Amino acid sequence: MENKKKRIIDVDQVKNAVKDLCIKACTELNDDLEEAFKKLKQEEESPVGKAIFDQLLENAEIARQKSIPICQDTGFTVVFLEVGQDVSFSGGYINSAIDEGVGESYTEGYLRKSIVKNAYTNPENTGDNTPSIIHTEIVPGDQVKITVLPKGGGSENMSRIKMMKPADGIDGIRDFVIETVKDAGANPCPPIIVGVGLGGTFDYVAYLAKKAITRKIGERNPDKSIATLEADWLEQVNRLGIGPAGLGGRITALELFIEVYPRHIASYPAAVNIQCHAARSKSCIL
């Protein structure tokens, strides 16, 4: 067996990268989102809806200039870590290094600490927004890709998972997705991004839905049939009339992304992860 030389990456490098990504994600609106706000403001027919888009653009400008968060809820820090299999980490444990980066950024960057201990028995704040949620994937190559997604609680609370029946069919899933957005109404800070996971198991389908919301605006699923569903369901969501800030209008969702995986013949899992318009995520490659 070929014994390829490992690329050594010091975990301190990962810590510093995470720290930088957290602060940037929380204070600098991504370009694709800013462009979408400008474009969809033109498409929005409701005057109040247009005014909300103006507020969001002004808000992003203030946040960037003053280096303060776009939204006060700087989220649960979700980290997607793609590790090339030819990489070896040195200098400490990788997950601890990630949490050190999160902790330092939330403390030094004046970001809100929203995480409490032992969820149900101890409401004491952990003090530095750790622990983060880390999804690690081993991929080919010798690079490490880090994506930080500070996920707000308000939109997360409006997300749903449903183990449907194969007999429900794709239309049944479409109805579930649209009903989820409709019931969420103004709560998750529309215009939202709808992340849909289809297939896999109970746990995996939720991961797919979360992964879906890390996509850039306009980035369709490479599978043409899924891309068609994305466009179709987005159009139907935008018939609901919820509109920007839920005050009524055409643009309820900025995007709808679907991630799929094979399923068990007995199972028909679907998950909807709702992302608010403050869709903060930043990536880097080491």
Place this chain on the structure above:
Amino acid sequence: MEEKKIEAPLTDETVKGLNAGDQVLLSGIIYTARDAAHKRLVELLEGGNPLPFNLKGSVIYYVGPSPAPPGFVIGAAGPTTSYRMDPYAPLLIEHGMKGMIGKGQRSDELIDKMKERLAVYFGATGGAAALISKAIVQAKVIAFDDLGTEAVRELAVKDMPLVVINDCYGGDLYIQGREQWSLE
């Protein structure tokens, strides 16, 4: 649309003059509280104990701000989702609270209580937290310091931009807006 300038604490007359859909600029003293602080406020009331601030005419803003960097009065300070406060709000209204600021729809029980006792629910734009914080000119923690971001703060606000979601007549902007724009 012309914005109405109003002052907190609110009077019955001010509340009666507001209708769902009105744009308002709120100035005066308001208080912050969210999940954990509401639980404690209600426990104090149920135990017959005094509250850390006077509820009469009060406006409560559902917010957990981010920390203030040096030279700032407050960090980002946008609204949190209001329905989580629905179990607590009716009792606060019975004890004099007149206004709530948040985002998202409220329960039928609370809306009935708002009609009965003349109270109003304002929406602030969720996620526009950096923009909203410009309207906050003073901030100090007055109770439950141990709750961190969830502590009760007294805020002095100047022309805070809000919209009336639920008025004291049963008007509901979320329902009206959706009815007007739905294509279903």
